[in-house]
Each structure stands twice: as C-alpha cells, then as structure tokens.
Amino acid sequence: MSDEAAEINSSSHLRLKTGTTVGPGRFTLIRELGRGGMGVVWLAQDISLGEQVALKFLPPEVCHDPVALNDLRRETVRSHRLTHTNIIRIHDFQQQPDGIAFISMEYVDGQTLSGWRLQQPRQVFTWEQLAPLVHQLCAALDYAHGEGVIHRDIKPANVMLDSRGRVKLADFGIAAVLSDSASRVSGRSSTGGTLAYMSPQQLSGKMPSVADDVYALGATLYELLTGRPPFFSGDLPHQILNVPAQPLSERLLDLGVDNPVPPEVAALVMACLAKGTGAASAECQRRRGMDWRRGQPTDRAGANGGRGIAGSST
Numbered sequence: 001m002s003d004e005a006a007e008i009n010s011s012s013h014l015r016l017k018t019g020t021t022v023g024p025g026r027f028t029l030i031r032e033l034g035r036g037g038m039g040v041v042w043l044a045q046d047i048s049l050g051e052q053v054a055l056k057f058l059p060p061e062v063c064h065d066p067v068a069l070n071d072l073r074r075e076t077v078r079s080h081r082l083t084h085t086n087i088i089r090i091h092d093f094q095q096q097p098d099g100i101a102f103i104s105m106e107y108v109d110g111q112t113l114s115g116w117r118l119q120q121p122r123q124v125f126t127w128e129q130l131a132p133l134v135h136q137l138c139a140a141l142d143y144a145h146g147e148g149v150i151h152r153d154i155k156p157a158n159v160m161l162d163s164r165g166r167v168k169l170a171d172f173g174i175a176a177v178l179s180d181s182a183s184r185v186s187g188r189s190s191t192g193g194t195l196a197y198m199s200p201q202q203l204s205g206k207m208p209s210v211a212d213d214v215y216a217l218g219a220t221l222y223e224l225l226t227g228r229p230p231f232f233s234g235d236l237p238h239q240i241l242n243v244p245a246q247p248l249s250e251r252l253l254d255l256g257v258d259n260p261v262p263p264e265v266a267a268l269v270m271a272c273l274a275k276g277t278g279a280a281s282a283e284c285q286r287r288r289g290m291d292w293r294r295g296q297p298t299d300r301a302g303a304n305g306g307r308g309i310a311g312s313s314t
Contacts, residue, residue: 016042016057023094027055027104038178043107046091053091054107062178063101075177076103078149086140088160088170108168114156117224124259125224133159134221136167141213144172150208154216155197156223196229200241200275218272225261226251230273245273 016022020029027044030052034041039058046053062068072093079090089106113133117123137159144151151158153175160168175194195203199215202208222245223229230245248266252259261269 016040022055022096022100022102023104024096027053029055038175039102044104046104049091052107053104055102055104056174057100057102058178063095063099069095069101071177072101072103072174075174079172079174081147082144082149082172084140084143086136086167086169087144087172088168090172090174103174106168108160108162108170110160110162110168112157113159113161113220113224116161117156117227122227122257122259124227124257126259127225127261127265130221130224133161133167137169137217140167140169141217145210145213150210151213151216152202152208153194153197154213154220155194156220159220195236195240196232198240203237203240214272218269221269222248222251222273225259225269227255227257242275244275245270 016029016032018029018031021027022029022044026047028047030043030045032040033043033054039056039062042055042057044053044055045051058072062072076090076093080092083089088108091104091106093101093103095101117125141151141154149172151169151172153171154169158170158175160170162168197216197219199212202212202215219229226248228251231239231243246254248261248269252261
C-alpha cells in the first residue's frame with residue numbers, strides 16, 4: 001500500500017463520528033463501541049433493516065489490499081449463512097470509494113465473558129455458573145461445524161452475554177481472516193487466532209479443523225475457571241507445542257484461588273488441551289468436543305489426557 005493510500009485511508013477513519021452516514025447513506029453512526037489492532041467497531045442505525053447494528057471498520061493495511069478484501073468477502077458470505085440463537089449474525093460486507101471497508105453485524109447489548117469474569121468476587125467462574133453457558137456455546141459450535149464453518153479464534157473476549165443472559169459467539173471466522181490478512185500485508189508471521197488459545201496444529205500452520213475450536217474451547221474454560229489461560233507467560237509457542245498444560249487443580253493452588261472444579265469437568269478440559277498435530281489427535285479432539293456439545297462431560301476423558309477417548313468407538 002502506498003503512503004498516499006495509507007494517508008487517505010487513515011484520514012477517512014478519522015472522519016468517523018456520531019451522525020456520519022456510511023454505506024452509502026444506509027448506516028448512521030451513533031457511538032464508538034471499541035477499537036483495537038483489527039479495526040474500530042461502531043454502533044449504527046441501519047436504515048434498511050430498521051434496527052441498530054454493529055459496524056466493524058477494517059484497519060488501513062487491510063482496506064487497500066485486494067487479496068485481503070477478497071478473503072473477507074468470501075468469509076462474510078460463509079458466516080452470513082449461520083443463523084443460530086447463540087451466534088452473532090453477520091449481515092454483509094461494504095466497501096466505499098473513499099477506501100473505507102466494514103462488516104455489518106448484529107448488535108449485542110451486553111458484555112464479554114472476559115469482562116464478566118473480572119467482576120466475579122475471585123475473578124473466576126464456578127462450574128455452576130459456567131455449565132449453562134457452556135451448553136449454549138457448544139450448541140453454537142455444533143451448528144457451525146455442521147455448516148462447515150470453523151471459528152478459529154474462540155476466547156473469552158469473543159463470547160458475549162446479551163441482556164437476557166444468552167451466549168452470543170462473536171467474530172465467526174472474521175477475526176482469524178483479519179489476523180491472517182494484516183500479517184500477510186505487514187510481513188509478520190501469523191496463523192490466525194489468538195496465541196494463548198491457539199491449538200498446536202493451528203500454530204503449526206495446519207488447515208483449519210474442528211479440533212482447533214475444541215482446543216480453544218478448552219483453553220477458554222481453563223481461563224474462566226482458574227483466572228489464567230493454560231499458557232500466559234514466557235515462550236508461548238514452545239509451550240503450546242511441547243509442554244503439557246498444568247492440571248486445573250494445580251493451577252488453582254499455585255494462584256491461591258479456591259474454586260473447586262468437578263473432576264469430570266477438569267478431566268475433559270485437560271483432554272481438549274492434549275498435544276498432537278496429527279490426524280489421530282485431531283479426531284480425538286473432535287470427539288472430546290462431542291461430549292461438551294451433548295452437555296455431558298464425563299470422566300471417560302480421563303486424567304491421562306484423553307487416551308480413553310482415543311480408544312472409543314463413538
């Protein structure tokens with residue numbers, strides 16, 4: 001991207017303010033909801049739909065890259081097919097002549113599990129609190145995987161609770177594509193997703209699979225129950241690829257957190273985090289995910305990292 005194009009795009013983003021219309025004229029911006037390395041999110045009124053929506057404005061390095069934009073258009077089409085109570089609906093992809101590009105999606109008036117965890121007395125969830133949420137989250141994943149769509153970036157910050165207490169899984173496929181695209185444009189290495197929740201096979205550059213989401217689900221639950229993801233300091237790539245995750249009971253003891261986790265739940269979380277990048281391991285992780293989706297975590301995963309599942313016939 002040329003310096004001139006970058007300057008045009010940067011100034012276009014700076015012009016975003018309350019009352020601005022984009023899309024063209026379809027959306028009226030109300031207020032900024034948040035911003036980060038992957039863009040800026042605004043609450044807007046959709047004139048066509050007659051409702052409030054969220055607009056994710058893409059970062060400058062992506063907006064002027066044809067390959068990145070094509071990837072996002074394709075992923076938006078795939079994600080638009082997903083219609084599930086527990087998945088934030090993706091509406092469409094928009095690109096303007098001034099270089100601004102954005103994705104419109106369902107607006108959820110709520111907070112993320114990451115933020116909600118910090119409001120808990122010990123900054124962790126009890127299993128009793130999490131169990132009904134996990135059931136909803138797994139229902140969303142089961143549906144999406146049945147449609148052939150992998151999330152690739154499950155983490156507490158991408159799981160929201162709406163005003164009625166319903167789970168809403170955000171950024172289905174979009175966040176990972178944005179990360180891949182931005183890294184390719186900048187020349188920095190990336191395999192999509194967020195490192196602390198990334199499976200060994202995803203980190204190794206393998207093709208996306210259900211096993212990636214199962215691992216990320218395990219890492220997410222691990223953090224919500226202990227206050228930290230399985231690996232959170234030091235050489236994370238090395239640890240994710242080579243070091244077994246510390247058992248939940250040991251992590252809780254080290255952190256001085258009193259939060260008993262049922263043994264069968266702890267065993268299945270650890271099974272989701274088992275190492276391996278081969279096809280057998282991926283299939284093993286897929287089966288672990290099936291246990292969560294049924295809402296029946298069992299001790300057949302075992303504290304041995306899931307060898308019992310590997311030998312099952314389900």
